Each structure stands twice: as structure tokens, then as C-alpha cells.
Amino acid sequence: MEKLDILVMAAHPDDAELSCSGTIAAQIAAGYKVGILDFTQGEMGTRGTPAIRLQEAQKSAEILGLNMRENLGFRDVFFQDDEEHQKAIARVIRKYKPEMVLANAISDRHPDHGKGGALASKACFVSGLRMLETELEGKNQEPWRPKVIYHYIQNNHINPDIVLDITAFWEKKMASIKAFKSQFHDPDSKEPESFISAPGFLDFIEARAKEYGHKIGVKYGEGFTVERVPGVKNLFDLV
Numbered sequence: 001m002e003k004l005d006i007l008v009m010a011a012h013p014d015d016a017e018l019s020c021s022g023t024i025a026a027q028i029a030a031g032y033k034v035g036i037l038d039f040t041q042g043e044m045g046t047r048g049t050p051a052i053r054l055q056e057a058q059k060s061a062e063i064l065g066l067n068m069r070e071n072l073g074f075r076d077v078f079f080q081d082d083e084e085h086q087k088a089i090a091r092v093i094r095k096y097k098p099e100m101v102l103a104n105a106i107s108d109r110h111p112d113h114g115k116g117g118a119l120a121s122k123a124c125f126v127s128g129l130r131m132l133e134t135e136l137e138g139k140n141q142e143p144w145r146p147k148v149i150y151h152y153i154q155n156n157h158i159n160p161d162i163v164l165d166i167t168a169f170w171e172k173k174m175a176s177i178k179a180f181k182s183q184f185h186d187p188d189s190k191e192p193e194s195f196i197s198a199p200g201f202l203d204f205i206e207a208r209a210k211e212y213g214h215k216i217g218v219k220y221g222e223g224f225t226v227e228r229v230p231g232v233k234n235l236f237d238l239v
């Protein structure tokens with residue numbers, strides 16, 4: 001199985017694109033292997049169907065150049081942060097052995113986001129426990145704990161601990177978001193309007209990226225919060 005450098009976890013297909021696809025594109029351009037693990041198919045969303053959203057997720061994966069994208073098929077809105085769900089995620093962590101995990105926001109408007117962020121953190125921890133047994137294709141898996149988890153920021157403003165300059169990847173980020181055609185504003189759509197399909201929603205995404213970019217003196221940025229103090233080997237690695 002191909003080892004990943006970064007595994008992005010997302011409660012819904014399109015969470016990763018809206019919040020951190022500029023970062024994903026930047027890290028892939030720098031030579032890292034990146035995958036996305038979607039927890040649910042977003043079947044409770046107002047627009048689109050699970051089948052359409054899976055197709056859209058694959059299209060976005062191609063645009064970003066992901067090494068893998070999988071969907072755990074958890075229940076949208078009603079998935080639990082419990083042993084069964086932590087183990088299902090641990091199985092994927094042990095399969096791809098990522099060094100870094102990017103996870104949902106620590107809290108947000110949609111309760112799945114904070115819940116998904118906490119579930120991702122716990123799954124990373126339990127995945128490193130030798131006594132937790134998991135199997136893949138009939139074989140016992142080795143424990144694996146990612147070195148670091150960063151939480152991306154979603155709808156609600158959270159003051160970021162780290163901002164990554166995504167200016168060079170802005171167009172790619174927007175292309176990856178627009179791959180989810182059923183979800184965002186389309187003047188020809190006959191589906192009901194939703195929170196994210198309102199015409200101003202993508203303007204908000206741009207405004208947010210400009211705000212975080214402004215904090216570090218670049219045009220566009222994506223922000224993250226940390227679980228432990230970030231360390232660097234060279235102070236000049238910070239911009």
C-alpha cells in the first residue's frame with residue numbers, strides 16, 4: 001500500500017476543498033503524497049445525491065492530483081464519536097501511514113465538523129495503540145500514529161495558529177470547489193437554495209482566504225489550529 005505524507009479527514013465531501021484544498025495543492029506541488037478520507041457521503045445535504053457527490057469528489061481528486069480518496073460511508077449528521085468509528089478510521093491510518101493529518105475544525109456551525117475533528121484526533125491516538133487490533137483484508141495491522149494533527153477552519157471564524165500561503169494555488173482551489181457543481185451556486189439549478197449554494201458563499205470563501213492571507217502579508221492564505229506547540233528547526237522557515 002502506498003504510504004501517504006498527509007491524510008486529510010473530512011466529515012463531508014467538499015469540507016476539505018472549502019477549507020484546505022489550497023494547502024493540499026501546495027503540498028502536492030512540493031512533492032508530498034496526499035489523500036482525502038471522507039467520513040460520510042453528505043446524504044443529508046440539501047442538494048445533489050450521494051452518487052453525484054461521489055462523482056464530484058473524484059473529479060476534485062483528479063484536479064488536485066490526490067494519491068487516494070476514500071469514503072467510509074458513515075451516516076451523515078448521525079455518525080458517532082465512538083469505538084466503532086474510531087477503529088474504522090484507525091484502519092485507514094494504519095493502511096496509509098500518514099505523517100500528518102489535517103482534520104475538521106475544532107468547532108463549527110455544522111455539528112458534524114467539531115464532532116469530525118474530535119473523532120479524527122481520537123482515531124489518530126488509538127491507531128498508535130499496540131493493543132488495539134484491527135485487520136485489513138484478513139491481516140493484522142501494525143500500529144501507526146501520525147506525528148501531527150492540524151485542524152482546518154470552516155465556516156465559523158477561529159483565530160489560526162498557522163497560516164499557509166496558498167496564493168499560487170488559488171485557481172486550483174477554486175477549481176476543486178467548483179467540481180462540486182451540485183453544491184454551489186448555479187443559476188440554472190432547479191434544486192432548493194442551501195446555505196452554501198447562495199450566490200455570496202464563494203465570495204465568503206475568498207474573503208476568508210484574503211483575511212488569513214493578510215495576516216501573513218500574502219494575497220490568499222488558509223489557516224489551521226494546532227494541538228501542540230509547533231516546532232521548527234530553522235526560524236527562517238516561518239514567513
Ligand SMILES: [Zn+2]
Binds near residue numbers: 011012015
Ligand atoms: Zn461539512
